[in-house]
Amino acid sequence: MKSEHDWNGGLRQELADWRTWAARALVVALAVLAGLTIVGFTWLAETASGWFEAMRLRAPWAPLLWTPLCAAAIVWCTRRFFPGAAGSGIPQVMATLERRVGERERGLFVSLRLSLAKIGLTAAGLLGGLSLGREGPSVQIAAGVMLQARRLMPAGAAVGVHGLLVAGGAAGIAAAFNTPLGGVMFAIEELARSPEQRSSGLIIAAIVLAGLVAVSAHGNGVYFGVIKAHQIGLALLWPGLLLAVLAGIAGGVFSRLLIASLSGTGADPLSRLRARRPVLFAAGCGLAVAAIGVATAGATFGSGYASTRVMVEGTGAMPVAYALFKFMATWLTTWAGVPAGIFAPSLAIGAALGNDVALLLYGTQMPALIALGMVGFLAAATQAPLTSFIIVMEMVDGHEMVLSLMACALVSCVVARAISPPLYATLSRLQLARLPPPEPAPNPPS
Structure with a gap:
């Protein structure tokens, strides 16, 4: 002492x-x-x-x-x-x-x-x-x-x-x-x-x-409003497990698709066009994003914040196959090469997956499944389960769902790892390719 x-x-x-x-x-x-x-x-x-x-x-x-x-x-x-x-x-x-x-x-x-x-x-x-x-x-x-x-x-x-x-x-x-x-x-x-x-x-x-x-x-309000999940128990086990696996598969495919698209190594005609004419390719991606947005009455435009909040609060319904359309719009936006984050769109896609599973089960446990879909897809896409679980818990004030959110994040992440390497770690290695080559060592004196 x-x-x-x-x-x-x-x-x-x-x-x-x-x-x-x-x-x-x-x-x-x-x-x-x-x-x-x-x-x-x-x-x-x-x-x-x-x-x-x-x-x-x-x-x-x-x-x-x-x-x-x-x-x-x-x-x-x-x-x-x-x-x-x-x-x-x-x-x-x-x-x-x-x-x-x-x-x-x-x-x-x-x-x-x-x-x-x-x-x-x-x-x-x-x-x-x-x-x-x-x-x-x-x-x-x-x-x-x-x-x-x-x-x-x-x-x-x-x-x-x-x-x-x-x-x-x-x-x-x-x-x-x-x-x-x-x-x-x-x-x-x-x-x-x-x-x-x-x-x-x-x-x-x-x-x-x-x-x-x-x-x-x-203000001290929550990002997406308060999730109103009641009677969290064994009744949520099988729907939650199904959703965690689906979100893991979707998030893993999303991550793998982004890595393949941004690596620039594809031999398909679109990858070659992106390499030769990046501005024209970006315009084409923008046109596809616009067409999807118009077809969904504007639901897929932007970050997806408004759509996610509507689903979390239960104040409205999304178009049929909204999760697929938002998935495509986000992928095309990122592939175009614009500065773009995927956190908010991933939460919108996950919320829509949870909403769809709940509707498949006749509306059972809809608020809880929406929250689980958010954390599952985000954890699968980023392969950062702890960050995803805490972010979603804080954003929807879902403290009564702590164990459910954590379990869903871990299951989805494990499923995604079987499909795709970690997204951000892989993309960071691609960024390192921009480093200038090391200077050659001077020749030793003869």
């Missing part, structure tokens, strides 16, 4: 180290700024979606022209000026955490410039009615903001670049979903491969603080 003298000496040493306190203050300030940035991004994205919806209601056929034009313009701008902003943003942050990515290469994946580009390009995608989410992009945006602390960090500070990237990426999830616990679990499960023990408490504090900034801006 330490003596009182040792304890007082340690306290004085801690208080006297100005570098430690300067680093802590800087991380806290950047966490608040990252949270505010995501709040602003959320407002811009929702405003863009609202403008598209207003246009669609005035001219229902307008998306057939507007959506392809937007997709082509976004892909041209991304490929010409901001290639590091393509995709969801999570693979870029994971790639930046690799040891072989140094200071010189880091800007290829995460930077303040890419964060600003990601905000504008993702909002443009929602303005065009493309089927994408803003949560994945929020990871790259917040990481880019948080990484600016390294320029001001005093020498010898405990928080390094790895800690800043983990804190920023997870803070983006926490602020985007209004789920601080989900952000912490995302950091542990997806990002923190070799966490810095000396600063782990500060990193978690930064993640939670960014989430609290979002709570302060949006």
